[in-house]
Amino acid sequence: MSVFVQDTARNTLIPWVKKGVTDGYVRGAVLSPFTSPPEANGFKKSAVDTSDAIREAGGEFWFDPTTHGLDMPRAGDFRFYDDWELWPEVRGDLSSHALRSGHIARVFDHQRRLSSPLLAPTTLVSYPDSQRSQLALTLSRDAVDIDQGAWLTVAGDAEFWQAGAELDAHVGALDQLEPAGWMLVVARSENAMPPAASAEEVFGLMRTTFALSQDRPVWVAFGDLAAVPALAVGASGVGTGWDMRQRICAYQDFEERLANGAGGGSWYQRPSLERLMGSLKQGDFQVLRSENQRFQEAITPGTIGPKPQEAFVHHARVLVSLANALETGTVRERCVELRERYLEARENWPRVQAITGTATGASRWVDPFRAGTEMFMESEGWL
Amino acid sequence: MDDLLTMACAKLGVVLVRPLTPGGQKAVYLVQTPDGVLSVLKVVNLTASSDPAAIERARREVELLTRIDHPNVVKVTSELIEIGARPDAMCWLESYLEGTDLRNCGSGWSAADLVALARDVAAGLGALHSHGVIHRDLSPGNVQRLNRGGFVVMDPGVAKHTLRTGITVGGQPGTPGYMTPEHIQSYSGAPTPASDVFGCGALVYLAATGAAPVPYKGDDNDYLRRLRTADHVALAVARPDLPSKLIGVVERTLHRQPARRYRNGSALYVALEGVA
Numbered sequence: 001m002s003v004f005v006q007d008t009a010r011n012t013l014i015p016w017v018k019k020g021v022t023d024g025y026v027r028g029a030v031l032s033p034f035t036s037p038p039e040a041n042g043f044k045k046s047a048v049d050t051s052d053a054i055r056e057a058g059g060e061f062w063f064d065p066t067t068h069g070l071d072m073p074r075a076g077d078f079r080f081y082d083d084w085e086l087w088p089e090v091r092g093d094l095s096s097h098a099l100r101s102g103h104i105a106r107v108f109d110h111q112r113r114l115s116s117p118l119l120a121p122t123t124l125v126s127y128p129d130s131q132r133s134q135l136a137l138t139l140s141r142d143a144v145d146i147d148q149g150a151w152l153t154v155a156g157d158a159e160f161w162q163a164g165a166e167l168d169a170h171v172g173a174l175d176q177l178e179p180a181g182w183m184l185v186v187a188r189s190e191n192a193m194p195p196a197a198s199a200e201e202v203f204g205l206m207r208t209t210f211a212l213s214q215d216r217p218v219w220v221a222f223g224d225l226a227a228v229p230a231l232a233v234g235a236s237g238v239g240t241g242w243d244m245r246q247r248i249c250a251y252q253d254f255e256e257r258l259a260n261g262a263g264g265g266s267w268y269q270r271p272s273l274e275r276l277m278g279s280l281k282q283g284d285f286q287v288l289r290s291e292n293q294r295f296q297e298a299i300t301p302g303t304i305g306p307k308p309q310e311a312f313v314h315h316a317r318v319l320v321s322l323a324n325a326l327e328t329g330t331v332r333e334r335c336v337e338l339r340e341r342y343l344e345a346r347e348n349w350p351r352v353q354a355i356t357g358t359a360t361g362a363s364r365w366v367d368p369f370r371a372g373t374e375m376f377m378e379s380e381g382w383l
Numbered sequence: 384m385d386d387l388l389t390m391a392c393a394k395l396g397v398v399l400v401r402p403l404t405p406g407g408q409k410a411v412y413l414v415q416t417p418d419g420v421l422s423v424l425k426v427v428n429l430t431a432s433s434d435p436a437a438i439e440r441a442r443r444e445v446e447l448l449t450r451i452d453h454p455n456v457v458k459v460t461s462e463l464i465e466i467g468a469r470p471d472a473m474c475w476l477e478s479y480l481e482g483t484d485l486r487n488c489g490s491g492w493s494a495a496d497l498v499a500l501a502r503d504v505a506a507g508l509g510a511l512h513s514h515g516v517i518h519r520d521l522s523p524g525n526v527q528r529l530n531r532g533g534f535v536v537m538d539p540g541v542a543k544h545t546l547r548t549g550i551t552v553g554g555q556p557g558t559p560g561y562m563t564p565e566h567i568q569s570y571s572g573a574p575t576p577a578s579d580v581f582g583c584g585a586l587v588y589l590a591a592t593g594a595a596p597v598p599y600k601g602d603d604n605d606y607l608r609r610l611r612t613a614d615h616v617a618l619a620v621a622r623p624d625l626p627s628k629l630i631g632v633v634e635r636t637l638h639r640q641p642a643r644r645y646r647n648g649s650a651l652y653v654a655l656e657g658v659a
Contacts, residue, residue, distance in 0.1 A: 129568045137571040165611040169565045169572025172641025211642035
């Protein structure tokens with residue numbers, strides 16, 4: 001399993017990813033036109049320099065056109081986006097084959113220039129049997145017609161991933177295109193942690209991941225801890241980062257921002273606790289540590305330094321540790337292991353809450369994901 | 384239909400021998416060409432449905448089918464001919480195959496016969512899929528067991544764009560009992576080659592057990608509800624005597640998720656190579 005760092009509004013992508021690659025807990029980074037400029041701007045390096053630096057360190061560099069971001073309600077953060085010149089005419093116009101092909105060609109040109117694997121653009125879909133889903137399929141088909149070596153993105157909101165036969169049929173049609181790999185995205189209406197996931201959505205993501213990963217790599221962009229069920233059933237990559245907006249793909253993060261760079265997202269320094277399948281606020285973590293250090297150490301591997309980068313390193317290592325635990329055995333055995341982890345976390349949370357007084361617990365960090373995992377296991381006849 | 388038949392025979396230069404499947408929106412006739420060859424004439428009445436885009440799609444598919452020369456696919460021997468200005472009907476010729484379709488072939492087949500059926504249909508589907516044609520309506524009436532041995536896929540794709548279905552709910556026309564979960568979809572999730580793979584599995588299941596995996600029981604809504612999940616009595620339960628490898632292949636063809644099935648006829652054919 002590989003951890004990828006999603007793009008960040010800060011200028012820490014290169015050094016932190018390079019360290020992660022060197023130390024073995026990060027595989028690469030994903031640049032977004034919504035977050036980074038194509039050319040250096042005094043705060044960030046150019047996309048070419050970013051690509052070079054990360055690849056020279058041994059990492060992978062991806063340019064994700066994030067075209068589905070344009071479909072998000074109130075999308076308006078175009079401070080860098082338009083500098084990429086991704087559209088032959090009007091931004092977001094996919095109404096003809098020529099316009100779609102023109103957009104895809106520009107995206108692929110950037111990716112080739114940046115030595116990025118080809119990752120095709122897509123649209124955000126809410127209901128997987130709609131004109132919108134048809135457009136996503138058509139755009140994907142256009143992309144593989146241009147280059148069969150491209151990866152495809154499947155981007156949907158909670159309703160999309162919750163759908164049953166409609167989701168499966170839409171994914172089945174995409175599967176016929178036989179791309180090089182898959183990038184899955186769950187777009188959310190709130191940028192809160194833990195993500196407001198439902199069991200049905202987790203089930204849909206697991207079903208899709210399991211089906212598509214039979215003969216192609218599957219990554220979950222912005223997946224973070226919410227993508228752990230997908231890792232159990234075959235996903236081989238997950239996106240994360242140090243800010244909230246790197247760990248969750250939320251509508252708010254595509255809204256208009258101030259030109260001075262403010263609003264890039266708060267440091268997400270909350271320690272992640274492997275045996276909780278979630279995280280605690282810094283203060284709550286300190287209370288837990290001072291009140292019951294042995295318990296704290298039992299549910300959290302490694303040490304957590306006080307600085308943001310150290311918090312990220314620990315978080316990434318938690319993800320890698322979880323993935324390693326779910327990497328061996330059959331998918332059935334991995335699901336059993338995952339379910340046991342969720343059940344264990346469910347028992348740990350009340351104890352943590354009793355010590356720290358934190359309000360958020362298993363009902364949000366664990367229950368939807370456990371229930372989704374169980375729905376998947378039931379559908380396979382494993383439970 | 385008599386007028387349409389007369390005009391169709393005249394346009395294609397054939398002489399009627401006898402009706403094979405008369406009446407309804409689509410009629411099938413045995414005809415003779417000027418050089419004495421028996422052929423099948425298919426006439427689709429478009430008076431109830433004449434969407435120009437649908438007719439154009441049908442025309443393109445007939446054109447594609449004329450290029451397919453495969454022992455497991457019925458040969459289309461003419462181009463698609465329109466009758467009338469609207470048009471009122473369309474017609475074409477196919478080769479005549481002596482034999483009987485799967486509606487009249489019973490059930491409880493041996494493993495060897497089931498594999499033979501699956502391989503022939505998969506090979507035929509593979510040929511269609513490689514030309515970009517999706518059958519969309521694989522049903523017992525659309526697979527012919529030849530008197531000389533072997534199975535041939537009939538009626539591929541052509542008329543499905545224009546024929547109305549008996550099922551009133553759902554996005555795609557199909558034969559009740561032999562539709563797939565994708566037939567319920569109207570947009571991106573509509574049938575693909577993997578849907579034909581499901582259809583092939585359903586025919587093997589029928590030949591093995593005497594019933595469709597998701598049988599139609601007379602209630603459209605009930606049928607479509609069950610079709611969504613493709614839940615069925617496991618073949619291993621219905622026919623425990625069959626080899627587990629064959630059962631595994633058939634069950635994979637019938638998976639509710641098209642992406643979990645074999646991707647197309649050729650992939651299914653390859654999978655069947657290892658099945659005795």
